[in-house]
Amino acid sequence: MSADTVRAHSAEPSASAIRFEGVTKRFGELRAVDALDLEIEKGEFFSLLGPSGCGKTTTLRMVAGFEQPTEGHIYLDGEPVETVPPYRRNVNTVFQSYALFEHLDVADNVAFGLKRKKVSSDEIRTRVAEALELVELHGREKARPRELSGGMKQRVALARALVNRPSVLLLDEPLGALDLKLRKQMQVELKGIQREVGITFLYVTHDQEEALAMSDRIAVMEHGLVKQCSSPEDIYEHPSGPFVAGFIGTSNLLSGVVENGCVKLASGATCVAEVPSDCPQGAEVHLSVRPEKIWLDELEEGMVEVGGTIVERVYVGTTTQVIVELGPGMRVTALEQNVARARSDDRWQIGDRVRLGWHREHARVLR
Amino acid sequence: MNENRFASGFLVPPGVWLLLLFVVPLVLVLALSFGYTDDLGEAIYSTRLDNYERLVDPDYLPVLFRSVGFALAAVVLCLLIGYPVAYYIAIFGGRWKNVLIALVVLPFFVNYLIRTYAWIAMLGDDGLVNGLFDSSIRFLNTPYAVIGGLVYGFMAFMILPIYASLDRMDPALIEAGKDLYGGPWQTFLHVTLPHTMQGVLAGSLLVFLPAVGDFVSASLLGGPEEVMVGNLIQQQFQASDNWPFGAALTVAMMAFLMIFMLFYLRAAARETREATA
Amino acid sequence: MSTVESRPTAPARPAAEPARAPGRPPKEFDRPRFLKLFMGVFFLFLFAPIVLVVLFSFNSSRSLQDFQGFSTRWYETFFESESLRESLVASLEIALVTMVIGTILGTMLAYGLVRARTRVSSSLNVLMLVPLVTPEIVAGASALLLFTQVKLELSLTTIILAHITFSISYVTVVVRARLVSLSHEVEEASMDLGATRWQTFRLVTLPALWPAVVAAGLLVFALSFDDFVLSFFTTGESPQPLPVRIWTQIRFGVRPTINAIGTFMLVISVVSIGLALLLPRLFGRRESGLKVLLGREAA
Numbered sequence: 001m002s003a004d005t006v007r008a009h010s011a012e013p014s015a016s017a018i019r020f021e022g023v024t025k026r027f028g029e030l031r032a033v034d035a036l037d038l039e040i041e042k043g044e045f046f047s048l049l050g051p052s053g054c055g056k057t058t059t060l061r062m063v064a065g066f067e068q069p070t071e072g073h074i075y076l077d078g079e080p081v082e083t084v085p086p087y088r089r090n091v092n093t094v095f096q097s098y099a100l101f102e103h104l105d106v107a108d109n110v111a112f113g114l115k116r117k118k119v120s121s122d123e124i125r126t127r128v129a130e131a132l133e134l135v136e137l138h139g140r141e142k143a144r145p146r147e148l149s150g151g152m153k154q155r156v157a158l159a160r161a162l163v164n165r166p167s168v169l170l171l172d173e174p175l176g177a178l179d180l181k182l183r184k185q186m187q188v189e190l191k192g193i194q195r196e197v198g199i200t201f202l203y204v205t206h207d208q209e210e211a212l213a214m215s216d217r218i219a220v221m222e223h224g225l226v227k228q229c230s231s232p233e234d235i236y237e238h239p240s241g242p243f244v245a246g247f248i249g250t251s252n253l254l255s256g257v258v259e260n261g262c263v264k265l266a267s268g269a270t271c272v273a274e275v276p277s278d279c280p281q282g283a284e285v286h287l288s289v290r291p292e293k294i295w296l297d298e299l300e301e302g303m304v305e306v307g308g309t310i311v312e313r314v315y316v317g318t319t320t321q322v323i324v325e326l327g328p329g330m331r332v333t334a335l336e337q338n339v340a341r342a343r344s345d346d347r348w349q350i351g352d353r354v355r356l357g358w359h360r361e362h363a364r365v366l367r
Numbered sequence: 368m369n370e371n372r373f374a375s376g377f378l379v380p381p382g383v384w385l386l387l388l389f390v391v392p393l394v395l396v397l398a399l400s401f402g403y404t405d406d407l408g409e410a411i412y413s414t415r416l417d418n419y420e421r422l423v424d425p426d427y428l429p430v431l432f433r434s435v436g437f438a439l440a441a442v443v444l445c446l447l448i449g450y451p452v453a454y455y456i457a458i459f460g461g462r463w464k465n466v467l468i469a470l471v472v473l474p475f476f477v478n479y480l481i482r483t484y485a486w487i488a489m490l491g492d493d494g495l496v497n498g499l500f501d502s503s504i505r506f507l508n509t510p511y512a513v514i515g516g517l518v519y520g521f522m523a524f525m526i527l528p529i530y531a532s533l534d535r536m537d538p539a540l541i542e543a544g545k546d547l548y549g550g551p552w553q554t555f556l557h558v559t560l561p562h563t564m565q566g567v568l569a570g571s572l573l574v575f576l577p578a579v580g581d582f583v584s585a586s587l588l589g590g591p592e593e594v595m596v597g598n599l600i601q602q603q604f605q606a607s608d609n610w611p612f613g614a615a616l617t618v619a620m621m622a623f624l625m626i627f628m629l630f631y632l633r634a635a636a637r638e639t640r641e642a643t644a
Numbered sequence: 645m646s647t648v649e650s651r652p653t654a655p656a657r658p659a660a661e662p663a664r665a666p667g668r669p670p671k672e673f674d675r676p677r678f679l680k681l682f683m684g685v686f687f688l689f690l691f692a693p694i695v696l697v698v699l700f701s702f703n704s705s706r707s708l709q710d711f712q713g714f715s716t717r718w719y720e721t722f723f724e725s726e727s728l729r730e731s732l733v734a735s736l737e738i739a740l741v742t743m744v745i746g747t748i749l750g751t752m753l754a755y756g757l758v759r760a761r762t763r764v765s766s767s768l769n770v771l772m773l774v775p776l777v778t779p780e781i782v783a784g785a786s787a788l789l790l791f792t793q794v795k796l797e798l799s800l801t802t803i804i805l806a807h808i809t810f811s812i813s814y815v816t817v818v819v820r821a822r823l824v825s826l827s828h829e830v831e832e833a834s835m836d837l838g839a840t841r842w843q844t845f846r847l848v849t850l851p852a853l854w855p856a857v858v859a860a861g862l863l864v865f866a867l868s869f870d871d872f873v874l875s876f877f878t879t880g881e882s883p884q885p886l887p888v889r890i891w892t893q894i895r896f897g898v899r900p901t902i903n904a905i906g907t908f909m910l911v912i913s914v915v916s917i918g919l920a921l922l923l924p925r926l927f928g929r930r931e932s933g934l935k936v937l938l939g940r941e942a943a
Contacts (some may be wrong), residue, residue, distance in 0.1 A: 066832055086835045099833035103851040116838035164837065371760055373841040377796050378756035378768060381749040381812055385771055388809040392786030395793060450685055454914040455679045470687065474694045478870050480890045481906030485693030487894070488700070488708045495696060499710030519693075552773070572777075580779030588895060604785050604877065617785050621778075628777065 009030060017042045017168050017200040018063060023072035025224075027057050032058040034224035036072070038117060040202060040217075042167075045210040047192050047203040050221035055191070056204045057223075060170050061204060077167055087116070092161035093170040096363050098153040100145040106132070106156050107141035110362060113164040131163035134193060151182050158193070168200045175210065187213055208248050220244050235328070241312060242366050245288040252294070252332045253288040253366075263287050267327025269306045275365050287364045293362040294334035296322060296354055297347075303357035308332065310352045324356055332356060373520040400614035410610040418615030427599070431619065437510070437585075440576035441517035442462030442571050446470075448518070449525035449570065454559075457533035458541075468530060475523040483516050483587050508590035517574075524573035532566030533559075564638050572631050580620060596620055698910070701903035710901075718904035729907070730883040734800055738885055739868040742807040747861040749808065750815020751853070755845070757816070758823045775813045775897075783810055784877030789879065798880040806878045807868045814867065815860040822856035823849075855923075862920035866913045897908075 005009060018040040020183075025033040040046045040146045048056035061067040062074060065086030068300040074081050081089060092113065101109050110128045119127070132138050135155035144154060154174055162171055169188075175183045191214045205211050212217050212232040219229040220243075228240040239245035242253055256265040259287055263273045269288045271287060279285055308324040311331065334356060347352060402412045421427060445450045450462070456467045474482065490506035497503055506512055536559070544558030545551070560567075582597030596616060603613025670906040677741035700708060714751075722728055757769055765884070788804040796802060826849070850857075871889040879888050886909060893899055 032755050043883045064832075064836055066835075073769070085840075087838045087840055091836075093833065095829050095833060097827060098827040099827065101830065101834070101848060103854075111839035112834070112839075116843070159836070370841065371762070372754050374758075374760035375750040375762050376756075378760060378764070381753035381756075381816075382764075382768055382771075384809065385775075385812065388787070388790070388805060389775060390771070392790040393782075395789045396782075396786045400800075401789055408902065415811060448686065451682055454675075455683050457863060459679065467742050473914070474690050476699065476896070476917065477694055477906060477910045478867070478872070478886055478887055478913075480872055481697060481902065481909065482693055484890070484894050484902060485697045486821070489693060489696060491708075493708065495709055499683055522690075551924070569738070576777055577779055580781040582781065597779075600785060602689065604788060611783060614789070619784050621782055624777075626781070 007143045015042065016040060017044070017076070018202065019078075020059075021073045021075070023059075023062065023069045023074060025055070025062060025067060026070040027099040031224050033062070033069075034203050036224075036226060037062065038219060038226065038229065040168075040200060042200055043198050045191065045201045045203065045214055045216045047205060047215040047218045048221060049208055049218050049247075050212040051206055053223075054221040055224040056206075056221050057172060060093075060172055060202060060204045063168065064091060064170055065089050074284060075304065084123075084192060090166050090366050091170055092164050092166040094154075094157045094174045096160050096173045098150075098157045099146075100153055100156055100160075102145050104145075105141065106137065106145070106148075109145070109156055110160045110163050112160060117164070128159075131159035133195070137161045141149050148180055151186065154178065154186065157279040158190075162193075162197060162199070166199065171196075171201060171203045171234060173205055175205075180295055185211070190214065212248070218321075220247060221299045227334065236282065239288065239364065242286050242288070244294055245286075245364065245366060250291055250333065252287075252291060254289070254326075254330060254332065257287060258285055258365075259284045265306070265330065267330045268304075269326060271304050271306065271363070272360055273304070273363055274360060275367050279367060280364060283367065288364045288366050289358050290317075290334075291321065291333045293358050294332065295357045296324075296334055296336060298358075302359070304360055304363065305355055305357045306332075307353060307355055310348050310354055313348065313350065323352075324354060326356075332350035381400065396614045396617050398506050399611050402611040402614070402620045404609055404611060408608055418612045419619070420504070422614060422619055429592055430599055431596055431623075433593070434579050434620075435623070437514055437517060437593075437595060438522055438575050438581075440514045441521065441578045441643075442574050442599060443519045444514065445522050445525035446567065446571065447466060448530055449522055451500075452566070453526050453530040453533055453566075455588060457530055458538070464534075468527075472523055479520055482519060483583055486512070486516060486519065487587060500518055507588055510589065510593050511591040513584050513593045514596075516588045517578045517581060520573045520581070520584060521578060524577075525570035526568035529566040532563040536562050561641075565635060568631060568635050568638065572628070575627065576624060578599075673747050694728045694910075697903050698902065698907045701907040703900065703903075706900050718900050719908070721901050722904045722908065725901075726899075727883070728886075728889065731889045732887045734883040735869055735885040735887070736805060737904055738800060738804050741804050742811055743861045743865040745804075746808045746811035746864045747815050747857060750812045750818050750860060750864075751857055753812060753848070754816045754823055755821035758820055772816050773814050776817070778810075780871075780873035783878075784874050786875065788877045798878060800880070800883070802878045802880070803875050803885065807871065810874065811864040814864055815857075818863065819853060819856045820861035826852050844852050844872060859920045860924050862916045864921070866920075867892040868917045869916070870909065871911055 009219075016039045017036075020036045020038040023033060023036040023284055026197055031218070037054075040360065047144050048059060050056050058067060062069055062078070065081070065084065070083065075090065076089060079238060088267040096164065101112065105114070110131055111112045111124050115122045123276065128141070129138070132140065135158050137152060137155050137159065140148075145156070157174070164271060173360050174190075178186060187210055190201075199326060204212065209294065212235075215232055217229065217231055218235055220227045222243050226236055228244045229312070230238075234295070235244060237249070237250055239248060245251045246253060252267050254261040254267075256271075258264075259270065261268050263275065263276055264270045265287065273287060275285075295303065306326055308326040310322060311322075314321040314323070318338060320336045320338055323333060324332050327333055398412055399410060402415060402417065403409055403415055405411050435505070436566050454470065456464055456471070460467050464621060477485075485509065485594050487494065490512065491497070492503060492505070492507075494506075496506070540562065541559055543552060544554035548554045548557055579595075580597045580600075582601050585595040586600050586601075596619075600613050600620070601610045602618045603616065605615075698706075701718055702714050702716065702808065703711050704717065753772060755766075757765060757772070783806070787802070787809070789806075791802050804866040817924060818939060830852070831844050831848060835841065839847060870887065871885075872891065873884045875888050876891065879885065888906065890902055893902055896935035
């Protein structure tokens with residue numbers, strides 16, 4: 001648990017929207033969630049990010065009430081919720097599969113939660129219209145779910161949840177089934193809606209780009225544990241460990257040993273680096289450098305330098321990935337923007353020797 | 368209330384019902400099979416094996432064998448007739464597949480009794496056929512009539528599963544088989560038949576089970592030489608009022624069928640394994 | 645059987661060959677001609693008795709050998725006979741009650757088997773399947789024994805009890821197939837939105853299951869209406885359901901009224917199965933009832 005998660009408890013502990021206290025969930029032998037301590041603030045867009053099986057969905061389901069923690073406590077708005085069934089919690093969920101009611105039309109779908117609360121039919125009408133406006137589905141009240149596209153179904157699911165004005169909205173990989181373009185569009189829209197409505201969003205995803213784009217804070221999870229919990233910039237620029245560095249964005253992880261305040265790579269080269277105090281001489285570490293921070297050939301003063309041979313070039317439209325081998329089994333990916341001036345296939349051929357460099361502060365030493 | 372408890376509640380009424388009205392009666396039958404009838408004609412529960420000894424009597428054993436024999440004959444005939452029908456509809460049916468299958472199934476909506484009775488009407492000594500050809504051929508009261516009745520009665524149960532498995536089969540397999548084996552018969556034996564084995568087994572079971580216990584066909588279309596175990600059981604419970612013996616017959620029949628089912632399940636499981644391998 | 649003339653089996657088929665629609669026969673393979681003939685004979689034998697029954701139900705004479713003119717007298721005899729009318733009503737009553745109760749119990753069992761995980765689940769599952777493979781005569785005899793043991797007099801009630809017992813399995817199988825394809829998330833969504841488990845069942849699960857429930861119900865209706873053996877063993881003196889009456893009439897010889905009764909029953913059965921196949925469409929869903937009965941696809 002990094003220093004980032006230690007929050008100064010305000011005078012009213014109930015200020016947080018969701019609080020996890022030592023929450024563990026076991027399925028038989030498996031620990032899906034392991035001693036989770038987390039506090040999510042009101043109005044935050046908070047993401048749980050991690051690969052499949054890391055426990056993020058289980059955590060979400062515990063907040064919704066579909067799973068019960070084996071150990072620990074969950075507090076919603078300061079109140080413990082172990083004994084509260086899902087239908088009495090002031091949270092609503094948007095499911096990845098949308099889970100719309102096929103036998104009801106859009107308006108009845110959206111109104112479902114309100115009807116359970118016995119809201120008056122006039123108020124229902126108004127609020128349903130509001131919700132549909134918010135998700136830009138106005139005019140579609142009478143449509144049936146099977147007539148709608150994936151994106152539209154997602155909006156109905158969103159409206160159906162938001163119309164109840166929950167204190168927390170839970171989203172379980174809601175954009176997973178959409179195509180790339182639509183996904184990007186919906187990401188922007190969702191962020192906008194969250195800002196407009198001001199509700200706390202707890203968002204689960206395995207797509208780190210998505211999490212980085214939308215979240216106020218991200219908790220990166222692996223094997224049921226939170227590896228790092230912080231803002232997107234912080235996680236990206238200062239990953240706390242090799243897993244986070246590898247999972248968020250792409251990173252080069254060069255294995256090496258601490259030697260006299262520098263890192264000696266397995267390939268033999270020695271790099272000047274900012275070695276943290278808890279890495280003594282001889283400690284095995286990873287040097288983590290983002291590909292876009294690596295310069296090729298035309299280096300600046302004071303940069304850390306290594307040499308290598310180009311083994312591959314991958315053109316991806318906006319950038320070109322240049323893969324350089326520093327030594328046996330050690331490869332580094334550098335990213336070059338394909339700006340109009342120089343064309344990479346003129347500059348580098350496979351087999352060329354090239355110099356790589358980065359600023360010292362752009363490399364992290366991780367254990 | 369958690370989900371398990373909520374949903375388990377639903378199991379109680381039907382579970383209790385099946386227990387009381389299905390399991391208990393079967394247990395009673397089993398128990399009664401060890402009983403006897405006293406002088407007043409009352410059925411008494413006991414622990415005697417007399418009824419089972421009677422089963423292997425020369426009076427009764429042939430009836431049991433005959434039932435199995437007739438049922439097997441019915442299965443074979445249903446297979447020989449039903450498979451080509453299913454094959455035609457599945458492979459050559461085209462647009463008319465659904466219509467054809469519906470036509471095949473339609474007669475089975477006529478009550479089994481009526482259908483059997485129709486054969487009496489047709490094949491009886493005063494029946495249509497004898498009238499048309501001015502003949503007096505004895506069709507009824509023969510084993511062939513009874514087997515025919517069984518075949519006619521349960522044909523749909525053979526055709527539908529085979530049709531389903533043929534329909535599910537990729538026609539390209541037959542093409543490939545043709546390339547591989549050359550002749551249509553070879554292709555059928557090595558490609559089509561193995562792939563539809565599950566349907567064949569299912570259909571055979573669905574015909575065999577009711578056929579063994581049937582008494583309608585034997586009663587209406589057959590004579591005293593064609594008595595089946597179903598007739599015997601029916602007689603014990605209604606005419607002769609010898610319920611304990613009837614119970615023993617029932618138990619014997621059930622036991623035999625269960626053994627048969629075991630073989631079927633094992634064969635079906637093997638088919639599934641081989642099919643997915 | 646002539647040998648298949650060799651055709652180039654080169655991967656590139658000649659462009660002239662038309663694109664094959666799925667299910668079209670492989671060419672120069674089987675001789676459909678022989679099969680076609682076989683089919684013709686088959687349908688002839690299949691329908692001959694039916695046609696006979698229906699045709700001669702309108703025969704003006706008693707004869708089964710000559711059709712002497714169109715008449716509805718046998719239907720009149722059927723409907724004018726008070727006892728036969730009673731039997732018809734009895735059959736319909738039995739079928740309706742069996743349909744309602746059997747469907748309720750069968751649906752409950754399906755839901756419990758799919759959504760609950762208990763120690764008895766697998767045994768209950770087997771228990772549910774056994775009636776399907778139990779010969780009717782065993783069913784009838786055992787039911788009769790039970791009713792006699794508990795000193796319950798044989799009547800319509802006993803028939804209904806027996807019918808329900810054996811209809812539950814059919815309903816469970818049909819409904820279960822559909823329930824399994826229903827996503828669990830939809831029920832979770834319902835609870836998430838504030839519906840209790842019972843409300844969820846009523847407002848979300850049941851409506852989604854409805855086509856299967858209806859189809860199963862109509863299936864049970866048809867099966868019960870047509871049933872003979874079970875009814876035969878569990879019937880009282882009077883009224884007796886129609887199939888039992890038919891049996892007695894046949895035993896006493898061939899009577900033309902039977903043709904009329906049989907044709908009438910055929911119509912009832914066809915109508916109810918037809919409804920079972922068509923009603924799901926009328927409910928505004930696009931799936932055919934046949935698919936529902938066979939358990940493929942949910943909405």
